[in-house]
Amino acid sequence: MASWFKALSKTRQGFGSTLSKAFGGGDDLPEATIEELEAKLIRADVPVRLVGELLADIEKNRTRHESLQDVLRRDLIAALGMHGPYLWKRGEKPLTILIVGVNGSGKTTTTAKLAWQVKREELRPLLGAGDTFRAAGSDQLRLWAERVDADVVAGRTGGDAAAVAFDAVDAAVSRGSDVLLLDTAGRMHTKKPLMQELDKVRRAMSKRLPAAPHETWIVLDASIGQNALLQARMFHEIHPLTGVVVAKLDGSSKAGFLFAVTRELGVPVRFAGLGEQMEDLVPFQPEAFVDALLGIGGNGGPDA
Numbered sequence: 024m025a026s027w028f029k030a031l032s033k034t035r036q037g038f039g040s041t042l043s044k045a046f047g048g049g050d051d052l053p054e055a056t057i058e059e060l061e062a063k064l065i066r067a068d069v070p071v072r073l074v075g076e077l078l079a080d081i082e083k084n085r086t087r088h089e090s091l092q093d094v095l096r097r098d099l100i101a102a103l104g105m106h107g108p109y110l111w112k113r114g115e116k117p118l119t120i121l122i123v124g125v126n127g128s129g130k131t132t133t134t135a136k137l138a139w140q141v142k143r144e145e146l147r148p149l150l151g152a153g154d155t156f157r158a159a160g161s162d163q164l165r166l167w168a169e170r171v172d173a174d175v176v177a178g179r180t181g182g183d184a185a186a187v188a189f190d191a192v193d194a195a196v197s198r199g200s201d202v203l204l205l206d207t208a209g210r211m212h213t214k215k216p217l218m219q220e221l222d223k224v225r226r227a228m229s230k231r232l233p234a235a236p237h238e239t240w241i242v243l244d245a246s247i248g249q250n251a252l253l254q255a256r257m258f259h260e261i262h263p264l265t266g267v268v269v270a271k272l273d274g275s276s277k278a279g280f281l282f283a284v285t286r287e288l289g290v291p292v293r294f295a296g297l298g299e300q301m302e303d304l305v306p307f308q309p310e311a312f313v314d315a316l317l318g319i320g321g322n323g324g325p326d327a
């Protein structure tokens with residue numbers, strides 16, 4: 024099974040040696056080490072403003088004998104916001120979640136993996152194959168759904184995504200599903216007609232169930248760093264997001280962009296993809312993320 028420590032190795036490698044130098048340096052941190060730390064945090068796509076605040080805090084705490092590691096850890100965890108684990112059991116039945124994002128970010132596989140998370144809570148998920156755009160769109164979801172043993176509602180390729188959205192909510196209501204997860208076609212955040220189509224999907228959902236969608240989650244590809252923030256921002260402007268799922272943290276060297284997502288958009292990160300397998304999608308844990316980033320408590324990997 025994938026681990027946070029392993030998944031974040033690439034981002035960590037970027038500044039691991041600087042950190043161990045800095046952490047081992049005691050109270051008297053040479054200016055050069057601080058500057059090196061600043062440069063490397065920025066290279067990992069930690070937002071510049073946050074890096075500035077971190078350094079100011081480190082400076083302030085030098086006299087208070089708090090270790091650099093403790094200051095950094097505390098500040099970084101705080102920057103991710105105080106969001107507890109996502110509660111699937113919230114009274115709405117069905118709880119409806121619309122999954123959005125650009126092409127290839129990981130929407131379809133993530134949607135299926137989320138269904139598995141729902142099952143682990145002993146709830147009944149239903150999947151909606153709202154990607155009617157790509158011929159293989161619903162086949163791919165079906166394949167994954169089989170592994171999870173979840174039902175799928177699909178339309179025909181080239182059909183109306185809004186119609187599938189309506190049918191999926193309808194099926195979730197009539198079958199008594201607990202959680203409906205609706206996959207959608209990838210769309211560029213810069214293409215207006217596709218963004219408007221998403222509006223139709225939302226309206227179709229609420230036509231069948233006024234409160235739907237209860238949640239709109241964007242799936243972001245962590246390997247593209249700050250560019251993912253740009254996408255999230257544009258989606259958020261048009262379709263207010265209630266959550267982020269960050270896919271492909273494994274293999275990203277720019278995981279620091281997540282701090283920008285939580286701080287600048289104020290949208291909580293709900294789940295994280297640490298690998299391609301079903302069980303590699305896990306609830307987001309700020310402490311585990313930061314510890315893995317800083318190389319705290321790792322069990323002796325080559326860069327630990």
Ligand SMILES: Nc1nc2c(ncn2[C@@H]2O[C@H](COP(=O)(O)OP(=O)(O)O)[C@@H](O)[C@H]2O)c(=O)[nH]1
Nearest residue numbers: 126127128129130131132270271296297298299
């Ligand atoms: N390594 C890794 N690959 C992932 C992760 N999430 C998704 N993928 C891969 O990313 C590719 C695109 O995923 P897909 O769900 O089809 O993206 P979509 O176009 O947004 O629906 C697939 O090969 C997935 O297996 C992850 O967390 N880690």
Ligand SMILES: [Mg+2]
Nearest residue numbers: 130131154209
């Ligand atoms: Mg897809």
